[in-house]
Amino acid sequence: xxxxxxxxxxxxxxxxxxxxxxxxxxxxxxxxxxxxxxxxxxxxxxxxxxxxxxxxxxxxxxxxxxxxxxxxxxxxxxxxxxxxxxxxxxxxxxxxxxxxxxxxxxxxxxxxxxxxxxxxxxxxxxxxxxxxxxxxxxxxxxxxxxxxxxxxxxxxxxxxxxxxxxxxxxxxxxxxxxxxxxxxxxxxxxxxxxxxxxxxxxxxxxxxxxxxxxxxxxxxxxxxxxxxxxxxxxxxxxxxxxxxxxxxxxxxxxxxxxxxxxxxxxxxxxxxxxxxxxxxxxxxxxxxxxxxxxxxxxxxxxxxxxxxxxxxxxxxxxxxxxxxxxxxxxxxxxxxxxxx
Amino acid sequence: xxxxxxxxxxxxxxxxxxxxxxxxxxxxxxxxxxxxxxxxxxxxxxxxxxxxxxxxxxxxxxxxxxxxxxxxxxxxxxxxxxxxxxxxxxxxxxxxxxxxxxxxxxxxxxxxxxxxxxxxxxxxxxxxxxxxxxxxxxxxxxxxxxxxxxxxxxxxxxxxxxxxxxxxxxxxxxxxxxxxxxxxxxxxxxxxxxxxxxxxxxxxxxxxxxxxxxxxxxxxxxxxxxxxxxxxxxxxxxxxxxxxxxxxxxxxxxxxxxxxxxxxxxxxxxxxxxxxxxxxxxxxxxxxxxxxxxxxxxxxxxxxxxxxxxxxxxxxxxxxxxxxxxxxxxxxxxxxxxxx
DNA sequence: CTGTTAGCGCTTTCAT
DNA sequence: ATGAAAGCGCTAACAG
Numbered sequence: 001x002x003x004x005x006x007x008x009x010x011x012x013x014x015x016x017x018x019x020x021x022x023x024x025x026x027x028x029x030x031x032x033x034x035x036x037x038x039x040x041x042x043x044x045x046x047x048x049x050x051x052x053x054x055x056x057x058x059x060x061x062x063x064x065x066x067x068x069x070x071x072x073x074x075x076x077x078x079x080x081x082x083x084x085x086x087x088x089x090x091x092x093x094x095x096x097x098x099x100x101x102x103x104x105x106x107x108x109x110x111x112x113x114x115x116x117x118x119x120x121x122x123x124x125x126x127x128x129x130x131x132x133x134x135x136x137x138x139x140x141x142x143x144x145x146x147x148x149x150x151x152x153x154x155x156x157x158x159x160x161x162x163x164x165x166x167x168x169x170x171x172x173x174x175x176x177x178x179x180x181x182x183x184x185x186x187x188x189x190x191x192x193x194x195x196x197x198x199x200x201x202x203x204x205x206x207x208x209x210x211x212x213x214x215x216x217x218x219x220x221x222x223x224x225x226x227x228x229x230x231x232x233x234x235x236x237x238x239x240x241x242x243x244x245x246x247x248x249x250x251x252x253x254x255x256x257x258x259x260x261x262x263x264x265x266x267x268x269x270x271x272x273x274x275x276x277x278x279x280x281x282x283x284x285x286x287x288x289x290x291x292x293x294x295x296x297x298x299x300x301x302x303x304x305x306x307x308x309x310x311x312x313x314x315x316x317x318x319x320x321x322x323x324x325x326x327x328x329x330x331x332x333x334x335x336x337x338x339x340x
Numbered sequence: 341x342x343x344x345x346x347x348x349x350x351x352x353x354x355x356x357x358x359x360x361x362x363x364x365x366x367x368x369x370x371x372x373x374x375x376x377x378x379x380x381x382x383x384x385x386x387x388x389x390x391x392x393x394x395x396x397x398x399x400x401x402x403x404x405x406x407x408x409x410x411x412x413x414x415x416x417x418x419x420x421x422x423x424x425x426x427x428x429x430x431x432x433x434x435x436x437x438x439x440x441x442x443x444x445x446x447x448x449x450x451x452x453x454x455x456x457x458x459x460x461x462x463x464x465x466x467x468x469x470x471x472x473x474x475x476x477x478x479x480x481x482x483x484x485x486x487x488x489x490x491x492x493x494x495x496x497x498x499x500x501x502x503x504x505x506x507x508x509x510x511x512x513x514x515x516x517x518x519x520x521x522x523x524x525x526x527x528x529x530x531x532x533x534x535x536x537x538x539x540x541x542x543x544x545x546x547x548x549x550x551x552x553x554x555x556x557x558x559x560x561x562x563x564x565x566x567x568x569x570x571x572x573x574x575x576x577x578x579x580x581x582x583x584x585x586x587x588x589x590x591x592x593x594x595x596x597x598x599x600x601x602x603x604x605x606x607x608x609x610x611x612x613x614x615x616x617x618x619x620x621x622x623x624x625x626x627x628x629x630x631x632x633x634x635x636x637x638x639x640x641x642x643x644x645x646x647x648x649x650x651x652x653x654x655x656x657x658x659x660x661x662x663x664x665x666x667x668x669x670x671x672x673x674x675x676x677x678x679x680x
Numbered sequence: 681c682t683g684t685t686a687g688c689g690c691t692t693t694c695a696t
Numbered sequence: 697a698t699g700a701a702a703g704c705g706c707t708a709a710c711a712g
Contacts (some may be wrong), residue, residue: 026683061467062704066688082432092422099449107445127402366699406704643690
């Protein structure tokens with residue numbers, strides 16, 4: 001009895017009114033039943049439910065969300081490249097948390113262009129999302145101040161607005177990684193930074209502080225700010241570093257893609273020590289297992305989602321929070337090579 | 341002059357009526373301007389635009405989508421684990437395509453439970469998405485027939501409904517991989533399958549066909565159906581395989597996670613040849629670079645999104661399409677080891 | 681307990 | 697060219 005092709009798109013789906021007529025009750029009663037059925041006689045409710053099944057009725061969430069106050073039950077997630085496991089992990093985690101509360105997650109498509117993010121965000125706000133989780137770029141986000149929607153920033157704070165932020169302890173991470181290298185006697189530790197103003201700055205800060213406290217001067221030629229945070233750029237930069245007169249004996253890569261590039265750039269050269277920021281799948285399977293400074297990225301996403309949900313529900317009215325997750329060193333081999 | 345905290349959540353955003361009052365025009369005029377401004381005197385339009393800027397007005401997409409026919413400009417994407425690069429790639433690609441057409445993408449949270457997918461899909465339909473892209477599980481999807489929304493399945497077809505499907509040539513891929521191994525003289529080729537009824541079945545079919553055509557009998561003890569498609573299960577299964585009396589000299593892993601597990605299970609044993617299905621980041625960086633059968637996964641996502649957009653727009657009214665993308669062998673080393 | 685009614689913000693005729 | 701008015705499907709008073 002099952003049809004085998006989708007119903008023609010113009011066939012209008014049944015509404016509550018259809019259900020009401022079918023069940024011989026009022027519109028309000030149907031609404032009550034659909035929303036839990038409190039205050040409706042069991043018998044009536046059954047009749048309504050029967051009608052719902054027969055008609056295949058499904059509540060129109062859009063109309064429901066039109067009601068003022070009743071913000072749509074969806075959150076927006078704005079981030080860069082889903083192909084980056086770092087972002088994918090955040091997405092998955094926040095999706096799970098949102099789903100548990102009956103919220104869907106709308107993904108804003110963020111192209112590369114600088115205007116893309118703002119456009120995407122405004123688009124999303126127009127869709128009446130109940131809240132936004134944003135992994136912001138460097139641009140000004142003050143336009144969000146008057147958006148009337150709760151916002152939680154993830155991984156890095158945004159300019160022009162004081163809102164909740166959930167992130168990793170970048171400076172401590174940078175410090176731990178560098179300490180580890182210096183402690184083993186390395187004196188020429190290079191750092192390769194992806195161009196993300198904030199995290200980059202903090203990680204570099206940790207790197208410098210480690211040097212200062214160890215009494216080791218920083219050779220500025222070993223501080224490399226990549227033009228792009230890709231493996232390709234990191235690979236090129238690594239080659240250049242190793243080709244110079246006095247090459248580093250250790251390299252600190254500031255993101256997972258950069259780590260990949262560094263390893264590629266090093267090729268068969270198994271001399272220099274390498275520590276990466278952010279763990280990645282199969283880091284332990286590479287020829288020399290990769291030592292990293294890692295955080296619980298899924299927790300980053302989960303925490304952000306929980307916080308946003310609480311803000312959206314109005315449950316949480318504290319001033320903007322700043323949640324910082326720890327970063328720990330995971331020794332696997334590449335970071336434990338002694339200096340030459 | 342910029343405030344530094346988000347506006348209190350109860351501050352209602354300005355509506356078109358506010359704009360109309362402010363500009364001293366009628367509601368309809370504002371609507372016209374917002375939608376391109378055709379048929380409005382330039383001078384009037386300017387006044388309206390000025391009011392829009394001053395008030396920071398933003399069209400309420402929800403109210404807009406309430407209009408019948410005017411399907412919301414968002415597509416739904418329902419898939420499993422975003423943490424799997426395979427799915428993440430699909431998500432990213434479809435997101436880009438959708439974004440170019442001004443569509444947002446809503447992600448359904450698909451938990452592990454079998455009912456999860458159906459619930460998520462119905463939720464999404466209730467949100468009036470213009471179309472659905474689904475990487476379906478094995479359950480029955482006939483309930484979508486009467487949903488009145490175009491659906492495109494990705495990676496595998498669904499039961500109970502004849503809709504568009506974009507996928508990889510699984511059988512050819514299985515054949516190519518197995519051929520490659522047999523051609524090098526391997527006679528004991530194991531295949532490790534993740535439990536996904538369809539792709540698994542096709543890949544296995546290719547495996548069998550390759551054996552048949554080569555006149556090599558299949559040892560059924562080498563056909564392993566994993567209880568779960570995780571690296572852990574694949575690792576355990578690989579250990580078991582290699583521990584048996586007459587172990588295989590080659591292994592064919594049916595997904596990227598399975599490939600990872602196989603490599604882990606093999607550990608230092610660098611004897612057996614390995615071919616994986618689906619390429620993955622850093623496959624070329626492992627101790628022995630990994631030979632894989634790969635397809636353009638991003639293209640899978642892109643194609644699905646394009647098709648869905650056309651269906652949603654009513655532009656494409658062809659009968660359900662079945663688009664199959666090729667799978668090619670990428671030789672990197674692990675698959676070129678000779679039999680012992 | 682249940683039916684009726686008034687909007688939510690917008691698009692879209694239909695007059696003017 | 698522009699204003700007025702009728703809903704879209706639903707929720708939330710308000711009556712009965």
